[in-house]
Amino acid sequence: MAKFSFDIHASEGEARTGVLKTPRGDIRTPAFMPVGTAGTVKGLYMDQVRQAGADIILGNTYHLMLRPGAERVKRLGGLHKFGGWDGPILTDSGGFQVWSLSKLRKMTEEGVTFQSHLDGSKHMLSPERSIEIQADLLGADISMQLDECTDFPVSHDKAAKSMELSLRWGRRSLEAFGDRETQTLFAIVQGSNFPDLRKLSAEASIAEATSGGYGGFAIGGLAVGEGHEAMCETLSFTTPHLPKDRPRYLMGVGKPIDIVEAVYRGVDMFDCVIPTRSGRHGQVWTDRGPYNIKRAEFAEDRSLLDESITCPASQDYTKAYVHHLIRSKELLGAMILSWHNIAYFEDLMARIRASIASGTFEAFVRGFRAGWPSEKG
Template sequence: MRERFKYDIHATDGAARTGTIQMMRGDIRTPAFMPVGTAGTVKAMMPESVRSTGADILLGNTYHLMLRPTAERVHKLGGLHKFMNWDRPILTDSGGFQVMSLTQLRKMSEEGVTFQSHLDGSKILLTPERSMEIQRLLGSDIMMCFDECTPYPATEDQARQSMELSMRWAQRSRDGFDSGTDHAARSALFGIVQGSVYEDLRFRSIDALQEIGFDGYAVGGLAVGEGQEMMFRVLDFTMPRMPKETPRYLMGVGKPDDIVGAVERGIDMFDCVMPTRSGRTGQGFTWRGAINMKNARHKDDMRPIQEGCACPACTQYSRAYVHHLIRAGEILGAMLLTWHNLQFYQDLMAGLRQAISDGRLTEHANNFRETYALGDIDPL
């Protein structure tokens, strides 16, 4: 029988590393990008199509699933894996970020957060214990502890109070996770480092989480408006203090160059809505930067979106056709462009894993940045 959770590091190059997270539902190759399946689906994609891009794990969202169709209904119907036809690992976030960002009327206390549903206005209390229960009912493989995502900007005192509350909630999340003995024997729990942009607060958060003990550690409270330079500065002082023997996850990141820079600093896992959201709004990713497929310059272009890409948008269709679909508002346009973007992100991760294994990450990363900054080539 496969282990509940095991992380093996295969190779390192500077602070970066490549490895494998072994779980009962399958292996996760790191560095890994997790497509976001917010409401039990990766938007505009079939599960088998997501798997074909090379994705080993998806992300599901506690907040959205607890409201609709409800965690209890998903559990009654066999769990999230069966419900959405995905037999690989699923990581669920705790719902904390969405409560803070999507709900207008909310009240936070030591107990948790009371908020109004954005669907019907009903009043709901989300606590660390309830978050663990929801994620357990969904059948999550990797559960996230409940925290407050500290807004940016925040004063040091605001960030300290927020971080300390998150650490108290982390202990309650750990206790709630451990109380579900059957599920705890099959799944993992990650802690979330908070502290905004303040070095001492980040260090205190790491120490508190390690004292509690988690299977992996996430860096939260970044990619919330601070910009890439500040994000990298926070990672520069945070990552050397992070546990080295467990996976390290940067939540909600990001753009391709964000991911490359974070891998160089030692991050192992990522998630972001960018490739799917961009696919629905006409933006595609290429090795020479992002392109706007609505742009008229693509209307007669018979080239693929990206030469050498294995996705159907590139192997079976032209830029001209995808441009036509996007301009016409056809659903197929969003589907093809989303598929391409997810393939691009998985190819990005595969290239980073290979570069780390070969001991040439710096050269690979520099070449990526130079090429990505060039911009797309106009057709002849």
Template sequence: MATFPFQIKATEGAARTGTLTTPRGEIRTPAFMPVGTAGTVKALYMDQVKSAGADIILGNTYHLMLRPGAERVKRLGGLHSFAHWDGPMLTDSGGFQVWSLAQLRKMDANGVTFQSHIDGSTHRLTPARSIEIQADLLGADISMQLDECTNFPCTHKEAERSLTLSLDWGQRSLDAFGDRDSQTLFGIIQGSNFADLREQSAKGVVAQGFGGIALGGLAVGEGHEQMCATIDMTVPHLPNHLPRYVMGVGKPIDLVESVARGIDMFDCVLPTRSGRHGQAWTWAGPVNVKNAQFAEDLSPLDEGVDCPASSDYSRAYYHHLFKAGEYLGPMLLSWHNTAFFQSLMAEIRLSILEGRFEALRSELAVRWAATKSSPKAEPEA
């Protein structure tokens, strides 16, 4: 199995910036990966995703295996060609989506049997099948081991059983992955919010020899403070030479605080999901363009973001598009949000290089404190 070269160029405290070099190009870290659930980053052309600054996107194993089918994607040239994306691509294992099906799945020691949310058909996902779909059929540059995600909250016993199963599935995933020159595989740490279990899982995953380490079991309702605490209890058990990935995170404040704790990679549907519902993420905090106060506001969304959707259209125009139900509204706002998240990551990388990340972190915390982007402005889930 290839272990992609990972070079750390600068650090400030636990925060670090560098590059993960893949055969399809460099990934500048910390990196935010736009989510291409069904082979598309919703409402965007791939050249818009690239122009926004994204080095890598994420594909979804569960959705693509159901529709159009992983074997069909392979026959059509693989996911890169099919989706018209020539950069690096990471795919998730399908485990999180299967976990979310709740009553439609049956877990056992060797895998999970589940019913499709589309047509009710029965499917089987094992560590080996997940690897086959990701690496062989979709052609992912970075695949993820199959794991079991736990509910939050859960008992210590439930979390321990889950991490033990995930460690076993991690080894089975590695065995199925085998030796590959141009692809790599990341392992996933579980253990809910229990420090002893996070340590146990982290040490087990590291010992198995993956090309990168992901922190799973987050973004499942634990809230910002618990997310930070879980990262704090996990990172000390991770090696410095491998990229660290927090899955499914998150809001801008989550990204900043995770970077401060030594995380290198992120993904989340938030930029495009917010874009479809009229919420713009900006340097000043979130903006709901559907609010009446913007009906005659000629100011741009955010001139601090280098994107036409951010600077060329007024808030009044966005307000009109969403009130009129025009498709262009979600398209432009998804583009802006994607560009803002990439702009945030670029500024974080630069601030670490220049030794001013802590100053940026403090400035953003103050700036966002009175907005809904602050975790203190809303109850913990």
């Protein structure tokens, strides 16, 4: 299996900045991956995603396998060609969506049988099928092992059993993935909020020697209702058990304050639907938290969305105009805010990388914490 070169250029405390090199291009870390659920980052053209500063996007196994179908995507040239994105793509395994969206699901050692949220049709997702979809049919540069998303809150015993199942599925995912020159596979560390389980999961994943082991390590099972402080605590006792020479990916996170705190604890990669999902509902993201452009105070506000962000969406439209678009339910309003929010998140990552490189990240974190509203953290 390919283990993409991961060069750490600078570090400060646990935070580090560098480059993950893939055959389709370099990924500057810490990196935020816009979510392209169904082969598109909602509301944006791919050149806008690239212009906003993204080096990599995320594709969704569950949604693409149901519609239009992974085999169809393969026939149409793979996800890169199908979606018009020539950079790296990471795909999730489908496990989280099965857990969160399926009307009915049955978990066994073999895999998970579930009912589609679209039409009720039944499907089987095993570690082997997940890898086939991600690596062979969609053509992902980075695939994820199939795991079970653990419920929260959960007992220690149930969390242990869930974690152990994910480890067994991870071994099967590795075997199915085999030896590939231009693609890699990430492990997913589980264990809920229990330090001993996170340690066991990390150590067992690192010990896997099949096909050369994993190319990176993800931290799963967070941002599922545990809250910001518990997430930070879990990261603090998890990242020390992960290899320093491999990228660390925090799945499904998150708010800007979550990202800053996770980088502070040694995380390198992130994804979240927040920028586009909240943009479609009128939320504008800033270093001081989000605000809703639909509020009456913006009806005659001639200031720009955010002139500090180098993005047409941020610099070319007044708050009054976007307020009007969103209140009128015009598609352009959702498009502008989604574009701005992606650009803001990518600008945040650029500032984080620059502060680590210059040795000022501690000061950056202190300032960010001070400006973030506590009720939104």
